[in-house]
Amino acid sequence: MRYEHITDAIGDTPLVRIAPEVHGLRHIDLYAKLEMLNPFGSVKDRAAWRMARPHLEDARRHGRTVVELSSGNTAKALAVIAGVHGLPFRSVTNRMKVPEIKDLLLLLGAEIEELPGQAECLDPTATEDPLTRIHRMLTEDDGRYLHTDQYYNPANAEAHASGTGPEIIKDLGGTAPDWFVACVGTAGSSTGAARALRAHDPDIRVVGLVAQKGDFVPGIRDIDEVHEVGLFDPETYDALEAVSADEAIDGMLTLVRRCGILGGPTGGAAYFGAVRHLRERDAELARAGDGRRGTAVFIVCDRVESYMSYVRQRRPELLRRPPRPNSPATVTPRELAEVRSVGVEEARAWIAAERPLVVDLRGSFAFEALHIEGSVNIVDELFEELLHGGPPFGRSQPVLLVCPVGEKSATYAALLARMGHRDVRSLAGGVIAWRDAGAPMVRD
Numbered sequence: 001m002r003y004e005h006i007t008d009a010i011g012d013t014p015l016v017r018i019a020p021e022v023h024g025l026r027h028i029d030l031y032a033k034l035e036m037l038n039p040f041g042s043v044k045d046r047a048a049w050r051m052a053r054p055h056l057e058d059a060r061r062h063g064r065t066v067v068e069l070s071s072g073n074t075a076k077a078l079a080v081i082a083g084v085h086g087l088p089f090r091s092v093t094n095r096m097k098v099p100e101i102k103d104l105l106l107l108l109g110a111e112i113e114e115l116p117g118q119a120e121c122l123d124p125t126a127t128e129d130p131l132t133r134i135h136r137m138l139t140e141d142d143g144r145y146l147h148t149d150q151y152y153n154p155a156n157a158e159a160h161a162s163g164t165g166p167e168i169i170k171d172l173g174g175t176a177p178d179w180f181v182a183c184v185g186t187a188g189s190s191t192g193a194a195r196a197l198r199a200h201d202p203d204i205r206v207v208g209l210v211a212q213k214g215d216f217v218p219g220i221r222d223i224d225e226v227h228e229v230g231l232f233d234p235e236t237y238d239a240l241e242a243v244s245a246d247e248a249i250d251g252m253l254t255l256v257r258r259c260g261i262l263g264g265p266t267g268g269a270a271y272f273g274a275v276r277h278l279r280e281r282d283a284e285l286a287r288a289g290d291g292r293r294g295t296a297v298f299i300v301c302d303r304v305e306s307y308m309s310y311v312r313q314r315r316p317e318l319l320r321r322p323p324r325p326n327s328p329a330t331v332t333p334r335e336l337a338e339v340r341s342v343g344v345e346e347a348r349a350w351i352a353a354e355r356p357l358v359v360d361l362r363g364s365f366a367f368e369a370l371h372i373e374g375s376v377n378i379v380d381e382l383f384e385e386l387l388h389g390g391p392p393f394g395r396s397q398p399v400l401l402v403c404p405v406g407e408k409s410a411t412y413a414a415l416l417a418r419m420g421h422r423d424v425r426s427l428a429g430g431v432i433a434w435r436d437a438g439a440p441m442v443r444d
Helices: 044-062 074-083 097-105 131-138 154-171 188-200 243-258 265-288 304-314 333-338 344-356 362-367 380-388 406-417 431-435
Strands: 015-018 028-034 065-068 087-093 111-114 145-148 180-183 205-211 241-242 295-301 338-342 357-360 397-403 424-427
Touching: 028 154, 028 265, 044 074, 044 145, 044 154, 044 188, 065 074, 065 333, 074 087, 074 097, 097 304, 131 265, 131 338, 154 188, 180 188, 180 265, 180 357, 188 205, 188 304, 205 265, 241 243, 241 265, 241 295, 265 295, 265 304, 333 406, 338 344, 338 406, 344 397, 344 424, 344 431, 397 406, 397 431, 406 424
Parallel strands: 028 295, 065 087, 065 145, 087 111, 180 205, 180 295, 205 241, 338 424, 357 397, 397 424
Antiparallel strands: 015 028
């Protein structure tokens, strides 16, 4: 197979059947759409090329910089596309969460601009958040940038409506699957592919997978975050279901060890969520007893190699490293339920009366932009390292933990309580709730 340009190799990815003895479904044929085999390594190659392609010649003629609000696969694909077309690329983000991706972007010559944002992803309702302001500025651009705008650009979904969906139909012999399962990040792949599949068969069932609240699964947003994405339309999905980080890793292990598919945790989440959703449907087909078989397709978004630090942090035993004591991954639902989460007014009264130590777990840029007066900044990764050695404060020291939305702080509060800390609380709703309540904040 010969191509004149590397971008010609985008698309036409394989559709691979998963052996029934692996997934255990007796009446449903399960297929993986291997988007990890796109030339730059992920499902985002399609959208990046579709969004950028019409504008590259003009951008080169006027010396523009390609820019995207991304710290992951979209940024990676755009960095490659910009580079081979002689253009600079800038990734703008509130936080780089996967070290391997950051290193690769730097290797590709990208400029990374980490902003002092209050949250870790674009929230259009946070009008004063730097990432939102940058997005608005780029949308009203004066011609200096080629802003691909993955969160709102319809070309993101169109890349899959014209490519991914029709390819699935072609590879299934001209029929759509009964179920289509996709993780939801920018919602481009699930929205676009579902559009094409439904046009072919309106009866197809579409399952969107989101991250469990408080968990980080690369490339997936949680149920609250997806509603902030311009391309997200809840009418696309017949079901929206959550997958935890541990479930994503379990699914990834099945793909890499049993199927020979070197997919990352996003693909693992898609596999795990697909099999979990389909078990009851499989049982329904068995009860019908008419011999009918179903077909389902899920997307493997990218490759595992970019996420070794993610695996090492959450499941060190998989890499034959000793389990880390007091890790957030060890917190149980019961421990979380016992955490004392306090609202803004109760927290303010407690701070005024007892002067607890207020620990802000956000990144340093976000802390410098705005924080609760008198609080100290210990970035969550560093705080986790401190906990491995035991309680970082005296057990009698009152502590209020703060994070963007109150989920990480609750996890760390549970760990401190496990260690015997007498009075540790989590700010419900985090800095976002504090800001929305109009409570005072200071800037460094």
